[in-house]
Amino acid sequence: MRVDLVPDGLWERVAPLLPPAPRRRHRHPGRLRVPDRAALADIVSVLRTGVAWRDVPAQAVGCSGVTAWRRLRGWTEAGVWPRLHTALLTELRRADLLDLDACAVDGSHVRALKGGHHVGPSPVDRARPGSKHHVIVDRWGTPFAVTLTGGNGHDITQLLPLLDAIPPIRGLRGHPRHRPRRLYADRGYDFAKYRRLLWKRGIKPMIARRGHAHGSGLGKVRWVAERAFAWLRQFKRLRTRYEQRADLHQGLLHLACGIICLRRLRKSL
Structure with a gap:
């Protein structure tokens, strides 16, 4: 071994x-x-x-x-991988290596060669079967939660499920944190309904406006979500979906997120 x-x-x-x-x-x-x-x-x-x-x-x-x-x-x-991810997030918060105040959210397409659940025609790959990874990260790119949908799913449909998927993160005295104070996103998330829902949850939406020229300045914060996808793509099994069972691919995603958290924790020691 x-x-x-x-x-x-x-x-x-x-x-x-x-x-x-x-x-x-x-x-x-x-x-x-x-x-x-x-x-x-x-x-x-x-x-x-x-x-x-x-x-x-x-x-x-x-x-x-x-x-x-x-x-x-x-x-x-048995739910091993989400618990591993949560345990490492707790360690990162205890070491003051998480920023739960500002988070970013984004989605990324992958091709699904063998079909299965959560597979659909990808609009960016000539309607070939594909899936989509959705991730929410802190200001350093540390993944808090990751979900899997079909390739034809809109990013906005996973905004609230991603927020609900953030586990209660302990590590410090007081109540565990499970939601950010500010959420950064691109124009694909610009819907008035979801802005209101974020405000109701006590989260300030920092979302780029559709129909406005580029230059909002939010890209200085949102780029960490793209870096998180680059880290996930270092695991070659996640570049293309081969697992027909969605839960197994989701499990590999959680394992990769746990390894990313462990790397950040080891670099700080």
């Missing part, structure tokens, strides 16, 4: 979240269970390189790709 795929810092945070392994039979125990850390290394290898599960070299990582896929399926259904 390659140690650099699952460093000690990542494993120490993932291990307590994993569901207990099933008990082995006494009379006919069968094969030994592949260690969870080896399976996680396989999952991270696929996430980074984009290689197909069946093509993962077991001798290089530690187990077969099929075994790792089954482990990914079980851990996704």
Whole structure:
């Protein structure tokens, strides 16, 4: 198993979240269970390189790709990845490395080669099947929440679901934070209805106006959302959607967000 795929810092945070392994039979125990850390290394290898599960070299990582896929399926259904992401956000807030006052939101298209749920004709890819990643980040580009929709979904439809997806972030004394004070967005989010809904939630909308010339100055703040997508695209498995099951692709998105948060935390130490 390659140690650099699952460093000690990542494993120490993932291990307590994993569901207990099933008990082995006494009379006919069968094969030994592949260690969870080896399976996680396989999952991270696929996430980074984009290689197909069946093509993962077991001798290089530690187990077969099929075994790792089954482990990914079980851990996704157990909700491991969102809890990992939330735990790392809490650590970042405790270290004063989050800015919950100013956040930015945006969406990005990816091609979906095998169809599945949350797939639709992409308006930016000649109506080919595609999906869309939606992300909300702080002023440094740290992802708070990420969602998945069909490629034909409008960005504005995910504005409130993204805000609802932000977990209660603890780490400091007082009530946990789960919403920003200001939200920056481009012209695709310029709807009077949603501006009113943001004000009702106590969030000041900083959204570029449609029909106005460029030069609002909001680009100096909103660019961090584009940088977050660039960080996510470093994980080659996320550049194109191969998973038919939307929950597995969503799980890989949460794992990538957790790794991004861990990188930021390690750089500050």
